[in-house]
Amino acid sequence: MNLNSTGSQPTSIGEARTRYFNREISWLSFNERVLAEASNAAYPPLERLRFLSISGSNLDEFMMIRVAGLAAQVRGQVPKLSIDGLTPSQQLTAIHAKVRELEQSQQAILQDLVPLLADCGIHLAMADAIDPAAEDWLRQYFLDHLVPVITPQAIDPAHPFPFVANQGIGTLFTLTRIDDGSTLVEMVLIPNAIPRLVRVPGERPSYIAVEQVISRYASLLFPGFRIDGHGTFRVLRDSDIELEEEAEDLVRYFRSAIQRRRRGRVVLLEIDQGFDPVAEQLLIDQLAVDQPTINRNAGLIGINGLLEVVAEDRPDLKFAPYAPRYPERILEHDGDCFAAIREKDIVIHHPYESFEVVVDFLLQAAADPHVVSIKQTLYRAGNQSPVVAALISAAEAGKSVTAVVELKARFDEEQNLKWASELERAGVQVIYGFVEWKTHAKISMVVRREDNAYRTYCHFGTGNYHPQTARVYTDLSFFTADPSLGRDAAKVFNFVTGYVEPQETELLAISPLTLRDRLYGLIDREAEHAAAGRPAAIWAKLNALTERGIIDRLYAAGQAGVKVVLVVRGICCLRPSVDGLSDNIAVKSIIGRFLEHSRIWAFGNGHTLPSEHAQVFISSADAMSRNLKRRVEVLVPILNPTVHSQVLEQVLLANLIDTEQSWLLDGSDGTYERVEASGDGFNLHEYFMTNPSLSGRGGALADSRVPKLKLRRGAV
Structure with a gap:
């Protein structure tokens, strides 16, 4: 086979389509497999609902990043072809068709799960199927919890069209004033602080979408008006952050970019299937969307919100709890990570073995008087990070601590800015790495003084230093005191922190x-x-x-x-x-x-x-x-x-x-x-x-x- 210097074989567009699958369609096929788990009869009902919700979250991110990028290429007339030879426009056509199929499947699976959950005592109710016994409670909830925080806004020349945030949900009402017959369109945007689903308490709890509650009691919100129609919509916006190479201050740039992302161009408008035509056209005009980016939905809009139901305290409807094991090798050395690693390399298999060993490695380094320095990469660390706490403890104990915090970790930019600020306040040397490249490597490096010399202990991971995802992601943590790997790890950090490109490495690529x-x-x-x-x-x-x-x-x-x-x-x-x-x-x-x-x-x-x-x-x-x-x-x-x-x-x-x-x-x-x-x-x-x-x-x-x-x- 005649491969060129980059490893690619030149092909025509026709040959490309027979050699490769399209990246985006392949991803959608992956999300189909995730969705299929929601129909897996071997799984407990709430776990099936979890997979349904995950498929929705996955699809949202795909639209906000991948589809948004392709749409930008179409607008900019970028002639870039996919690996299988499709233009951005051709890809978008195929994607939108596939997304509609996926959303229809999601709604069909939800309809299958509703009676199954009801048999288990959890009701996913429609607005017209509320238990009469819950009616009074729900009406009072509307008056006490929703009316004070929602803001009806008239849509007319005197009232500019309100901004709808990314993933924002709202309802449009078409109204007629009873005393003079004048018509009016009102919008009610649902604040993020409101639960997506309202839980009606009782021995057999019911859940109802908050927009359905608002529509149900809209007459209390609009006295003196006849409600002629209403419809719910949801907006997804372009959420990618394009980094400008001339950005002089990455922290300031990302703080500004996060704000801009919330106002990105609309990439998908989801609306009720029976949406009022007048209100629908108003949305389309004001949000500047075209027909391919509109999905009409016959069921629940924003299916990722079902994760709130999964939180129901019903362990009998979930996987049996699993407690990760602590590695025996560490326990045999009385919990001393460095003694265990010094004896022999160790690999830890998460989530079957606890992520606590990674945290303990850093906590022991922070407390050990023989440790002189710690270097750590941080790509995603979660919103409660014991890893960050260990680094702060080490810095406060007088260690030399360097943290490479990746600001470009998508959807974790804001959290990473927070961690960077806290680390800097504690005296950690915070580095943001390259402007044009993300630092995605997972490395901890601890230098310890032993026998009048220095020994380097390293952790290399396949996953993030994120204690929450470590409970459900299968990853490997490799601990070693191999001097060659220690020297190579130091070169990686020097490359990122000082742009010192290693001339050669002993073992790492x-x-x-x-x-x-x-x-x-x-x-x-x-x-x-x-x-x-x-x-x-x-x-x-x-x-x-x-x-x-x-x-x-x-x-x-x-x-x-x-x-x-x-x-x-x-x-x-x-x-x-x-x-x-x-x-x-x-x-x-x-x-x-x-x-x-x-x-x-x-x-x-x-x-x-x-x-x-x-x-x-x-x-x-x-x-x-x-x-x-x-x-x-x-x-x-x-x-x-x-x-x-x-x-x-x-x-x-x-x-x-x-x-x-x-x-x-x-x-x-x-x-x-x-x-x-x-x-x-x-x-x-x-x-x-x-x-x-x-x-x-x-x-x-x-x-x-x-x-x-x-x-x-x-x-x-």
Whole structure:
């Protein structure tokens, strides 16, 4: 295969469409799989409702970022083609059609869940189906809690059209004054502080959308008027922040940009299916939207609001609680993280093993008189961050503490500005990294004085330093005192904080400098093994695969005889199992109780996988152009034999052989088909939840207690 210097194979538009799937349509297919879990009869009812809500939140973000970006390209007449050769306009046409299908499916699934939840004592009520016994309570709630905070506003030349915030919901009423017959249009915007759903108390609680409550008692809001019609609408706005390279002060720029984002261009207008035509046209004119960006909804608008119902205190309707284990290796050293890491590298598998060990690593560093410095990247840390608290404690204890806070973490910009301010006040040296690149690498680096010398302890993660997401995202935390990795980590920090580009590294590959070429070389090397008649295989676990150079090299490797198995949770632009193109490549996606988030690569290295001779890596980067070209990321080789075995023969292999949460990608049309589990099906989440400390285990747990996994023929 003739690849150019960037790893991409020149193709015509027609060839591109037969070689690659569209990125945006592939993402929508991923959200379809998330939505399908809301119909999974094996899940408790409130968990199914949770998946329905998540599918709504996912779709909102997609519209506010991806669709907004494509719409901007159309307005600017940007002739950029997608990987499969579509123009921005062509993509938008396909996206809007697919989004309408998704929203219809969401409403249909909600209608299926309503009677199921009712049987369990939770009512999702429509305005015309309120229990008469609750009528008085609901009317009083309207008068006491809603009337004081909502503001009806007439829409006429004397009253400018009010601003509707991003994700804002409102109701338009068409009214006739009873005494003189004059007509009027009134808007009621629903403040963010009001719960999305009103909970009517009782032994069998009912939930009703707040806009339905307002419409139900609108006559109390508009005395002297006849209500001729009403309709609810919801607005999504362009929420992307385009960073200007000439920005002199990143903090000031982002504070201003966050404000501008709230007033971004409308990218989607959702309206009731029976919306009053006069009011609808008024909205369209005032919000400056066109027909493709209007979705007419026959059910609940803003389906992500259902998450409020999931919070209902009904553990019997949710997954059984799961308490993460604390790593046995650390406990064997009386909780001393540094003693355990000094003895041997450790890998921790979240959420099965507690994120507390990462926090303890930093807390112990903060309190340890022998620790002289801590360096930490922060991409997403959550709104209550023990990691930030540990860094503040370290600075207040006199340690030299550096925090690389990424202001460009989408939708976390405001929270990260807050953390940066608090860290600076405590004496932490806060760095914001590059203007044009995001710092996405997950690294903690602790330098400790030992035996008249310095030892560096490192944590490399595949996920964020975020205690909330660590409970539901599957990620790996790798702790090491390997001097080579410590020196490389220091170079990464120097690169970000001082723009000192490392001339070479000993073990790490760093994006955007060397990581892409390192992966290219590893894939090409595997193809050489196959060409030489040696066993050759590639296994990878990713969140997304969109980078053309990686895809083309995987095609070439497969054609050379390399067996390629990919676990790609979300977007996948590669077409697997296509005759003459990707016969040796299989792609699966896993959607289940936990969100698969870790990134792992394994290369047979001339041996059949799994093998102790394989080259195994973990990474913060997905196989996307943005990760390989516009972000600071790291690719970490796993050299310790025990950790190597745990990552390859437990974590990665379990993903490959899962049958109960897996979907197979059809390379011919981009559809996914759920794997039909046999009687001896394998559920990787249950496996790791029920087996003791598979990764951070110590000598107290005999290997015999850990079931040996085997790659079964036909698993993928």
